[in-house]
Amino acid sequence: MKESLRGVLDFLNNDGLRKALDAVYRGKGTPMQKKIVFGIPALAVLFILIVAFVIIPLSGSPSHTGERGTPIYFTVRPGMSVSEIGKELHERGIIDSERKFWWTAKLNGFENKVKSGTFAMHTGMEPRDALETLVYGNTVVLRFVIPEGFSVREIAERLADDGLVNADDFMARAKNYRPYPYVEKHEDVRYAVEGFLFPDTYEINGEFDAARIMEMMAVNFDRRLTKDMRDRAKEMNLSIYELVTLASLVEKEAYHEEDRPIIAQIFLKRLRIGMPLQADPTVQYLLNEPKEDLLYKDTEIDSPYNTYQNVGLPPGPIASPGTASLNAVLHPADTDYLYFVADRNGNNYYATSYEDHLTLVDQVR
Structure with missing residues (x-):
């Protein structure tokens, strides 16, 4: 037998x-x-x-028995055959046998009943369960949220946690992705598109991958960068690249809305007088894990991003700024401040002299 x-x-x-x-x-x-x-x-x-x-009967609703694997969103494009679907399911680790998937579809008469759209699935599914999901399951509209101040690496990790992309693939693409002329090419930048992926809430339906998500975020940035904002940057003799780089520093330094234009003004003044920006976030950007307080040795790291060791802007943005930080750079406050320090709760304290600044540091730290 x-x-x-x-x-x-x-x-x-x-x-x-x-x-x-x-x-x-x-x-x-x-x-x-x-x-x-x-x-x-x-x-x-x-x-x-x-x-x-x-x-191998199909029950009419997904069973999904057993331990669930890694969440994956799978898109069935119009016109795909069960052979093509099975091949992609197998390549992505959702099923272990495309042949078994093909036979299950054929023998049950479901080869033309698979719906187009995006489905929430997971690795290690039985071909039968995968087919049930594609025939009886509901398609999904994907929503993901990218907070202001996220770097490319943080965006990639967030999307990977949501099962949308492979983080390494996303970061690899970000290294050389320059969707618009204002995304300038500079040496030593970690990711060409850093800062130009707009932080927002996004929804996706249909086919997607790292390239489409990145393009969608870059297009959103370009749309948010209004003509008035571009004209104002030109009036200030700032390129869009410089504007976004400065705004990324403001985004990482300011915890409260009212602090953004003041910090922007301090950075602009330091640039004008040739004083190092001494922005902690540019050093934090170089570290594998962020620190609550930088050590003196951290400020000695040899890198163009280290604004303690180098005068002027870092090679490029260090995070994705929101509209408020962009506008803060374009419309800075009018103060005499040249120094600031934040306490443990993110409240900033400002000073016009270095001596007063040191006194504040002792008080809040």
């Missing part, structure tokens, strides 16, 4: 038979393929029917 069963299973898994059945079903089979298909012994046909309706 075991040998007979094994023989029939080998027969079912034969790739040539699968192609013959598929061709005959579509009405395009060759005479030889028709001979193969219609020459199947009656006993084998009976066995197939038993397999279809007894061993």
